[in-house]
Amino acid sequence: MITLRNVAAYAASFVVLFCVEVAPESPLGLRLVPEAQAVVGAPLTPGSVAGVARRTTRRVAVAESAEASSEASAQAAAAQQQAATAEQQSATAAQQSATAAQQSATAQQQAAAASGALPLGTVVATLPADCSKMTSGGVEYYKCGPDYYRTAFQGSNLVYVTATP
Amino acid sequence: MKALHGLIPTLRPLDAARRLAAAAAVAALALASTAPAPAHAQASGVDPAAARILKRMTDYLASLPKFGVDTSNVVEVVLVSGQKLQFDSASKLTLQRPDKLRTERVGDVASQSLFYDGRTLTLFDPNDGHYATVPAPGTLDAAVDFARDSLDVVAPAGDLITTDAYQRLMADSTSGFVVGKSVVDGVRCDHLAFRGIGVDWQVWIDDGDKPFPRKFVVTTLDVAGLPQFEVRMSNWTLTPDVSPKRFEFSPPPGATRIEFLPVGNAGAQP
Numbered sequence: 564m565i566t567l568r569n570v571a572a573y574a575a576s577f578v579v580l581f582c583v584e585v586a587p588e589s590p591l592g593l594r595l596v597p598e599a600q601a602v603v604g605a606p607l608t609p610g611s612v613a614g615v616a617r618r619t620t621r622r623v624a625v626a627e628s629a630e631a632s633s634e635a636s637a638q639a640a641a642a643q644q645q646a647a648t649a650e651q652q653s654a655t656a657a658q659q660s661a662t663a664a665q666q667s668a669t670a671q672q673q674a675a676a677a678s679g680a681l682p683l684g685t686v687v688a689t690l691p692a693d694c695s696k697m698t699s700g701g702v703e704y705y706k707c708g709p710d711y712y713r714t715a716f717q718g719s720n721l722v723y724v725t726a727t728p
Numbered sequence: 729m730k731a732l733h734g735l736i737p738t739l740r741p742l743d744a745a746r747r748l749a750a751a752a753a754v755a756a757l758a759l760a761s762t763a764p765a766p767a768h769a770q771a772s773g774v775d776p777a778a779a780r781i782l783k784r785m786t787d788y789l790a791s792l793p794k795f796g797v798d799t800s801n802v803v804e805v806v807l808v809s810g811q812k813l814q815f816d817s818a819s820k821l822t823l824q825r826p827d828k829l830r831t832e833r834v835g836d837v838a839s840q841s842l843f844y845d846g847r848t849l850t851l852f853d854p855n856d857g858h859y860a861t862v863p864a865p866g867t868l869d870a871a872v873d874f875a876r877d878s879l880d881v882v883a884p885a886g887d888l889i890t891t892d893a894y895q896r897l898m899a900d901s902t903s904g905f906v907v908g909k910s911v912v913d914g915v916r917c918d919h920l921a922f923r924g925i926g927v928d929w930q931v932w933i934d935d936g937d938k939p940f941p942r943k944f945v946v947t948t949l950d951v952a953g954l955p956q957f958e959v960r961m962s963n964w965t966l967t968p969d970v971s972p973k974r975f976e977f978s979p980p981p982g983a984t985r986i987e988f989l990p991v992g993n994a995g996a997q998p
Binding site: 609610611612613686703713714715716717718719721722724 | 803842858860876879881887959984986988
């Protein structure tokens with residue numbers, strides 16, 4: 564039920580106003596994963612014809628590499644966004660690398676989960692249990708076990724991404 | 729959290745064949761009685777009658793300086809098991825050309841609003857008071873693209889509301905035809921069906937003197953189970969409240985500003 568609830572929450576927020584455009588990473592469509600590893604940005608139904616045609620621009624989600632995100636900060640995020648935007652324009656190659664990236668990121672995430680700490684930049688739809696809220700530098704964080712999360716929008720979904728306060 | 733709905737109705741092959749035959753007849757009639765379709769770039773395989781009806785609708789919407797509409801959205805999600813779920817939501821959209829848009833979720837579930845005032849775009853989640861504001865392009869058309877491509881945020885029926893909607897829809901459409909007349913929510917419509925790259929889409933357009941779109945369905949072809957996105961549009965109004973404050977966002981006390989995650993995190997990969 565937990566995973567189903569996650570999907571419901573995800574889809575419900577997702578359809579609020581908008582639809583997330585994501586290309587299928589596998590022919591099976593949405594992948595459901597255990598709550599602790601909930602992957603946001605899984606394939607869904609595009610809500611736009613143009614979106615389908617331009618699906619290389621879709622979000623691929625999940626984790627960044629640990630190295631890349633060790634400097635996780637507003638600046639890094641901005642730079643990544645620029646990189647991502649540039650990448651959108653290079654279509655198929657980006658899509659393929661994105662898929663590979665997602666796979667490797669998922670693998671990292673699983674490996675890290677086993678060791679108790681998630682790689683920075685891991686995105687989850689729901690926080691784990693027993694988190695405490697804190698504010699650092701005007702930014703709101705949740706401390707959950709060994710991990711800190713900040714709240715963000717991924718598309719129109721409210722998500723939590725691991726970060727360093 | 730959300731009630732799940734039943735399976736969507738599907739056309740059985742026999743029905744489809746019948747309707748196609750009817751559609752062909754209607755298309756032939758329409759062709760006989762109308763001027764040639766516009767000289768716009770038009771993929772071969774698109775029935776000029778279908779193109780004409782579509783363009784009449786998009787031209788009409790593009791000509792409106794402002795409008796409001798209620799949308800009812802259904803999105804399907806296919807689980808790994810192949811089981812398909814539907815999720816419903818409704819939202820209210822207010823638009824003023826060339827550079828204002830507001831959409832807000834209505835109903836009893838989590839609400840969320842989008843504000844675009846020609847300078848910035850804000851997504852606000854009032855549940856726990858989170859919002860993100862980013863600089864946005866200066867026109868609605870560009871802002872719709874920006875939101876989709878850079879933020880992964882898609883306006884309901886975003887394909888239909890831009891001034892160049894016809895080009896957007898037809899750019900990758902390889903075929904299209906008039907299925908026939910159909911009644912959607914009590915309104916008599918022309919039912920059009922198109923095929924594009926990786927997608928089939930259908931639109932139902934009021935066949936009266938105000939050719940509003942009433943229903944729009946996008947079928948994703950490369951996901952098993954062919955999930956669909958559907959939006960029904962009702963309560964069209966040409967006189968919505970477009971006072972400037974409706975499109976500007978002022979964070980309520982206690983609201984927390986957050987960021988959009990970058991689209992395509994893969995950019996961070998070495």
